[in-house]
Amino acid sequence: MTRLLASPARRLAALGLLLLAINLGALAIHVPGADTVGSVARANVFVGVLAIGLAVYLVAVRVVLRERLPRAALWTILGIAVLMRAALLPAPPFLSSDIYRYVWDGQVQAAGINPYRYVPADPALERLRDPAIYPLINRKDYARTIYPPAAQLVFAAAGHVSHGVTGMKLAMLGFEALGMLAMLAFLRGAGLPSARILIYAWNPLALWSFACDGHVDAVAIGLLGVALLARSRGRYGLAGGLLGAATLVKVLPIAVAPAFVRGGRLWRPMLVGAAVIALLYLPYLAAGANVLGFAGGYGAEEGYGTGVGYWLLAGLGHLGLSPPGLLPAYLVCAGLTLAALALRIAFGRDRGPAPDAVALCRDTGILAALTTCAASPHYAWYYPWLALPAVVAPTPALIWLGSAPILFLIDPFNDRFLWPSLVFVPAVVLAARALWQARTAPVAALPQGTPR
Template sequence: MTSPRPLPTLVLLGAGLAALTLGALALHVPGADTVGSPLRANLFVGVVAVSVGVYLVAVRVVLRRDPPPAALGPVLMLAVGLRLVLLLQPPFLSSDIYRYVWDGQVQAAGINPYLHVPADPALAPLRDPAVFPHINRADYARTIYPPAAQVFFALVGRISASVTGMKAAMLLCEAVAVLCLLRLLAQAGLPRARILIYAWNPLVLWSFALDGHVDALAVGLLALALLARARHRDGLAGAILAGAVLVKFLPVVVAPAFVRGGRLWRPAIAGLAVIAALYAPYLSAGTGVLGFLPTYGTEEGFDTGQGFWLLAGLSHLVTLPGASARIYMLAVAAAFAALSLRVATRRAPEGVPDTVVLCRDVGLLAALATAAANPHYAWYYAWLALPACVAPSPAVIWLSAAPVLFYVDPFNERFVWPGLVFGPAAILAVRALARRRKAA
């Protein structure tokens, strides 16, 4: 008995993904800045979770049935169509994009965005009914976004000072990422239909097309950096990676993958030069150039340890010492430093394309760092889908999509509900490691 042909199967799964996405969108109450009610939010997450299941089946088809080149067209058509539908909707899972537009307006007025909170009377002339009322933390938090993001906000703001304009700009960043991924797949000799791993990811869809998170800019820059590194343009790769880091600091964790094989000084010097150049225009804010970042960790519970999944779980069993968060962070830092050193110094396995090794290392470093920090905002995990296209890993693919569950928090704590994401990820990682050792 022959298995179903991959192209018709993918078309059917794509239709299911589209129907579920539109069904989830229909649950939003028009005009509401959230889904609309706790019940609707729970139903929304349930429908999106089912779409993640459909997506995972599609990923399995792409990886195991070697789809024909003709599959690329339908895959991209669905990806573009769903993004256009979500682009035209107002953001309702996050209000972060209003801060992006605001920061662009502040810079258009010639003001350093790190100097004032949005509610500061000095910025009163900039307030408008379309953006200002929706800014979160407006009365106590200066912007948290690093300089590369601020430059982007300013440039987009010169074209369109609107939420839709900012979302469209983020989708253009995604388009850059997709084009880079297609070239990386071709360079690795892999089917280009694997772009589905990124393009159909429901968390990516909702995070970027609906809410327009700035992570899309980081994804676009990281994809460019990967392509430059795969083509042995080490200095350019280091410079672009530095730009991604100054969009959202987390991409710094993948730097060891870019210096593997002793390629250190050129990317390091280029990256440091970019960092200095991007920070320079904002240094009038002094130490305030870090914005809300120093306070953010406290707000998220990282200082007490309750913001970390593992410590939150242990706290249900024993009383944790006051230094538990510090101990956890030191242990994670030591383990990650050891892993980074290994990634940077080990030789690539024979018979595996350098592009695959690069993306595999990037996926490993990114997934472990993100899981260790375990932010409870879903969109922080979407970037993991990028390296998974070229070097797919079950644990990384799971972590790139399953956090759609974080759009609700039914138990108002950081262990039980997040465990539905981190538990399976840990099982998949251990299983993959056991298989690798067995094969060796």
């Protein structure tokens, strides 16, 4: 057995098959027909199994980054990635019910109705209700849709083709595949090993977030991947427009805009991005102020108004300090820190040895990770997008943050600090270690395989 696994390509194939078996085992824990895993005990076992899969994934990432693999290894990576997604595609979305709102919004638009006008329970939409989708919509009695216009256009397109969750999941996987294809082209253009696509393709958090639950974040990932590719090829206007569209799927991608204007290439991506945002809002403006949907109510539900929704403030609350009293200071400090970093990336001189394409993904990853951590959402599917720039500019902290939040699928302590610390504390340690290495040996700190 040791001799058979001596080849890095064979070790990688064995790890991939093991990861596939682990995910199939996790899927078997779900109680058929249940809209959750089935029970609290089952959910805990389920996440425990996924944690084993996370460890296998991290070992596979290490193999890809440290070993010289043959070109044929790419087909192994992509084949196993497809098999894992195909295994989860027919499964009901039992980790989140968000996809039922996507399907509903698509059906509402297919009927010629603005999705921002009514809550699903409004009598005006009674004729659209069906027993397969409507009963499973979350917040249907009080919340208008929260999803921005770019997401709504995807829902509308899918709603004209399919009225079920499988069709919507296929649409999300299509965007995810678009992002991976873009990053493969990026890797080839940067002269980096194509096998690095494993960092995203085998990511268990991305797998369960999109193949099982069909979260709309996959659309933002696809658009961001193409935007990075366009920017690396000097298509600044196209890159800005795609990033603007990604921002109107999930707001977080706006945080990486400074990476797209680095080097003084400012006005074209900014103007095109702003124009795309304005154009995407036009079809929905008849809803008036409701076009912002449930954004304010969602923030209140998540504890952002009181501060308890932020990981750091929740931790200070355990020390007897008041999160509401510290909230203004936290927001000011986080905002100033991110603004200073954004200005440094957008206008500062890059003295590092990394080529422009690698620096683009490095800066994108830094901005994305810090912004996501500052917001510290406790939903796991907010994090897989961090794995996309890590394909080109892999750092341990970014790879960890893009995959380890799979632990957030449970919260045994019902606390916004204790359980999330399993993800955030190692991320802080890994980031501090990388900063120290970059300070003491800048070239040695670059990921292996990066052109010097």
